[in-house]
Amino acid sequence: xxxxxxxWLCLLLAAGPLAAEPHPLVIVIHGGAxxxxxxxxxxxxxASYRAGLAAALDAGYAVxxxxxxxxxxxxxxxxxxxxxxxxxxxxxxxxxHDGIAELDAALMDGNGPRxxxxxxxxxxxxxxxxxxxxxxxxxHVLLVGAGAEEFALEQGVTLVPESYFVVPQRLKELxxxxxxxxxxxxxxxxxxxxxxxxxxxxxxxxxAAATSTGGLTNKHAGRVGDSPIIGAGTYADDRTCAVSGxxxxxxxxxxxxxxxxCALVDxxxxxxxxxxxxxxxxxxxxxxxxxxxxxxDPRGNFAMDFNSAGMFRGxxxxxxxxxxxxxxxxQ
Amino acid sequence: xxxxxxxSVYAIAIHGGAxxxxxxxLSGEREQRCRAGLSAALDGGYAVxxxxxxxxxxxxxxxxxxxxxxxxxxxxxxxxxREGAAELDAAVMDGRQQRxxxxxxxxxxxxxxxxxxxxxxxxxHVLLVGAGAEEFALEEGFQLVxxxxxxxxxxxxxxxxxxxxxPVxxxxxxxxxxxxxxxxxxxxxxAAATSTGGLTNKRPGRVGDSPIIGAGTYAKNGVCAxxxxxxxxxxxRAVAAHHVCAAVEHRGLTLEQAVHELLHQVLRGLGGDGxxxxxxxxxxxxLDFSTEGMxxxxxxxxxxxxxxxx
Numbered sequence: 243x244x245x246x247x248x249x250w251l252c253l254l255l256a257a258g259p260l261a262a263e264p265h266p267l268v269i270v271i272h273g274g275a276x277x278x279x280x281x282x283x284x285x286x287x288x289a290s291y292r293a294g295l296a297a298a299l300d301a302g303y304a305v306x307x308x309x310x311x312x313x314x315x316x317x318x319x320x321x322x323x324x325x326x327x328x329x330x331x332x333x334x335x336x337x338x339h340d341g342i343a344e345l346d347a348a349l350m351d352g353n354g355p356r357x358x359x360x361x362x363x364x365x366x367x368x369x370x371x372x373x374x375x376x377x378x379x380x381x382h383v384l385l386v387g388a389g390a391e392e393f394a395l396e397q398g399v400t401l402v403p404e405s406y407f408v409v410p411q412r413l414k415e416l417x418x419x420x421x422x423x424x425x426x427x428x429x430x431x432x433x434x435x436x437x438x439x440x441x442x443x444x445x446x447x448x449x450a451a452a453t454s455t456g457g458l459t460n461k462h463a464g465r466v467g468d469s470p471i472i473g474a475g476t477y478a479d480d481r482t483c484a485v486s487g488x489x490x491x492x493x494x495x496x497x498x499x500x501x502x503x504c505a506l507v508d509x510x511x512x513x514x515x516x517x518x519x520x521x522x523x524x525x526x527x528x529x530x531x532x533x534x535x536x537x538x539d540p541r542g543n544f545a546m547d548f549n550s551a552g553m554f555r556g557x558x559x560x561x562x563x564x565x566x567x568x569x570x571x572x573q
Numbered sequence: 574x575x576x577x578x579x580x581s582v583y584a585i586a587i588h589g590g591a592x593x594x595x596x597x598x599l600s601g602e603r604e605q606r607c608r609a610g611l612s613a614a615l616d617g618g619y620a621v622x623x624x625x626x627x628x629x630x631x632x633x634x635x636x637x638x639x640x641x642x643x644x645x646x647x648x649x650x651x652x653x654x655r656e657g658a659a660e661l662d663a664a665v666m667d668g669r670q671q672r673x674x675x676x677x678x679x680x681x682x683x684x685x686x687x688x689x690x691x692x693x694x695x696x697x698h699v700l701l702v703g704a705g706a707e708e709f710a711l712e713e714g715f716q717l718v719x720x721x722x723x724x725x726x727x728x729x730x731x732x733x734x735x736x737x738x739x740p741v742x743x744x745x746x747x748x749x750x751x752x753x754x755x756x757x758x759x760x761x762x763x764a765a766a767t768s769t770g771g772l773t774n775k776r777p778g779r780v781g782d783s784p785i786i787g788a789g790t791y792a793k794n795g796v797c798a799x800x801x802x803x804x805x806x807x808x809x810r811a812v813a814a815h816h817v818c819a820a821v822e823h824r825g826l827t828l829e830q831a832v833h834e835l836l837h838q839v840l841r842g843l844g845g846d847g848x849x850x851x852x853x854x855x856x857x858x859x860l861d862f863s864t865e866g867m868x869x870x871x872x873x874x875x876x877x878x879x880x881x882x883x
Contacts (some may be wrong), residue, residue, distance in 0.1 A: 344633075463708055496672070
C-alpha cells in the first residue's frame with residue numbers, strides 16, 4: 243500500500259500546483275537515418291526535405307492541439323510522409339529486387355497496449371491506415387502479403403496499382419544497386435530518406451508510436467524489417483515510453499531496440515535520454531548496427547538520437563518548441 | 574538443490590503446444606501418440622547435445638521431428654486457414670551472437686524451421702514472408718512440397734466444425750498447438766526454435782508470435798532462451814520472450830520468477846493465456862503455463878527426463 247502511495251505523494255509535492263495541469267502535448271517524427279553526406283545535399287534538396295518534415299510535424303501536432311489522441315496524431319504525421327515521395331514509405335518507397343515497392347507499417351497505442359501491423363503489402367496506399375484497421379477491426383496484430391490486402395478489401399480500403407508507388411529516383415537507385423549486386427544496408431547516396439515514424443503524447447497522457455517503410459533497396463521479395471515488428475521498430479507503453487526506429491532493421495530486430503529502451507527506463511530507472519543513448523551508442527554500436535530512434539516518455543521528455551551520419555527529424559510541443567534537423571549539429 | 578541443477582552441463586526442453594485440453598477429451602490412444610511424439614523429439618534433440626553438438630542443432634532437430642509428426646500443429650498436420658490451406662511460421666535464434674532467422678506464411682516448405690535457419694545463415698535478413706520466402710527456399714535448393722502434404726483429415730474436420738460454429742469435437746484436442754524447443758549445450762550456448770500452423774480457421778496472412786523474434790522466440794547467451802505457445806497476439810503485444818529475458822538480465826529475477834510474472838501477471842492482465850519453456854545460462858529449465866495443460870518434455874545431463882501434459 244505504502245509502496246504505491248509514496249511515489250504519488252512525492253509527485254504531488256514536487257509538482258505542486260502543476261499536478262492538476264494537463265499533460266504537455268508533444269510529437270516527435272523521423273524521416274529516416276542513414277548516410278546523408280552533407281556534401282551531397284544541395285540547398286534545394288535540404289529545403290524540400292525540411293518542408294516535408296514540417297508538413298508531417300504540423301499535421302500531427304494539429305491533431306494533438308485540437309484535443310485528438312496521440313494515436314491519431316502519429317497516424318496523421320506518418321500518413322503525410324507516406325504520401326510524400328521523398329520518403330521511403332508509401333509513394334516513393336524503395337523498390338525490392340523485383341522492382342516492386344513492398345511496404346511494412348505498424349502502430350501501437352500505449353494505452354492497452356494495443357497494436358496493429360502489416361508487412362509485404364503491394365497495393366495499399368497508406369499502410370499505416372491498414373495497420374490501424376488491423377488493430378481496431380481484427381483480433382490480430384500482424385497480417386502479411388495477399389492476406390493483408392484481402393483484409394484491406396474487406397474493410398473497404400481502395401487498393402492502388404503497384405505503379406502508384408514507383409518514382410524515377412527509386413528506379414535509378416535500384417538499377418545502381420543491381421549493378422553493384424548487393425543489397426545495400428545503406429541505400430545509395432544521396433539520400434537518407436529512410437523509414438518514417440512518429441511518437442506522440444496527448445492531453446490525456448497517452449503515448450503512441452507509428453512507423454512505416456519500404457525497407458531496403460533491392461531487398462529480397464518477402465523481406466520484413468523491424469518497422470512492423472512490435473518491440474523492434476515500434477513500441478509504446480503509457481507507463482514507460484514510446485519509440486519508433488529507423489536503420490538497419492535486422493539489428494533492431496535481434497536486439498528488440500524499441501522494447502529494450504522502455505525496459506531500460508522501467509527496470510534500470512534510466513532517464514529516457516540515458517536509455518536511448520545506451521541502446522544506440524553502446525548496444526547497437528557494439529553489434530555493428532546503424533540507425534536511430536525517436537522516443538518520448540509520459541512526462542514529455544523526448545530523445546532523437548542516432549549513430550549514423552544523420553537522421554531526418556523534428557519535434558514540436560505545447561511550450562512552443564519546434565525543431566527540424568537533419569545532421570548532428572541540429573542543422 | 575540448485576547447486577545440483579547448476580552442475581547440469583547440457584539441457585533441452587520442448588513443447589507441443591498449450592491449451593485448454595480437458596483430460597476427458599484426450600483419448601488414451603491419442604495421449605500415447607502425443608507422448609511418443611514428444612519423446613522422439615526430446616531424445617532427438619538431446620542426442621545432438623550428448624554427442625557434443627550445438628544447442629542450435631539440438632533445437633532444430635527437436636522441432637523438425639515435431640513438424641514431421643502429424644499429431645502437432647506445425648509442418649505436417651498443421652491447423653488450416655479459413656480457406657483450408659496450411660500456412661506455416663517458424664523461427665530460430667542462436668544465443669551466441671543473437672543471430673536469428675524466421676519465416677512466415679509459407680505454404681510449401683516441408684520443414685519451416687530449416688528454412689528459418691537458412692534465412693539466419695545464408696541471408697542478411699531475419700524475417701522472410703510468403704512467396705518471397707519460398708523463392709528464397711528455391712534459391713537455396715529446398716524442394717517445395719504441395720500444400721496437401723500438410724493437410725490431414727483431422728485438421729480438415731476441425732476446420733469444418735469451427736466454421737459451422739460447433740465446438741471442436743473431442744477427437745482433435747485444440748491444445749495440440751505450436752511446437753518449440755530451447756537448449757543449452759555443453760559450451761554454454763543457448764538457442765530457441767518455434768514452429769506453428771497458427772490458429773484453426775485463421776485469416777490468410779495472419780502471423781502470430783512464433784516467428785517474431787522477442788515475442789514467441791528469443792535467445793541470448795548468458796541470459797536465457799525462450800519458446801512460447803498460446804494466444805499469439807497477446808505474446809506479441811507483451812514482447813513476451815524478450816520480456817522474460819529482460820527481467821532476468823536487468824532485474825536479476827530468477828528464470829522461474831520471470832516466467833511466472835510474464836504468464837500469470839503480464840499476460841493474465843492483458844487477458845491472454847499460454848505457456849512457455851525456457852532455459853537459463855546454467856541450464857536450469859522452466860516449463861510453465863496458464864492454460865489447463867501444455868505438452869512438454871525436459872531432459873538434461875544430470876539424468877532428469879520428464880514428459881507431461883497436465
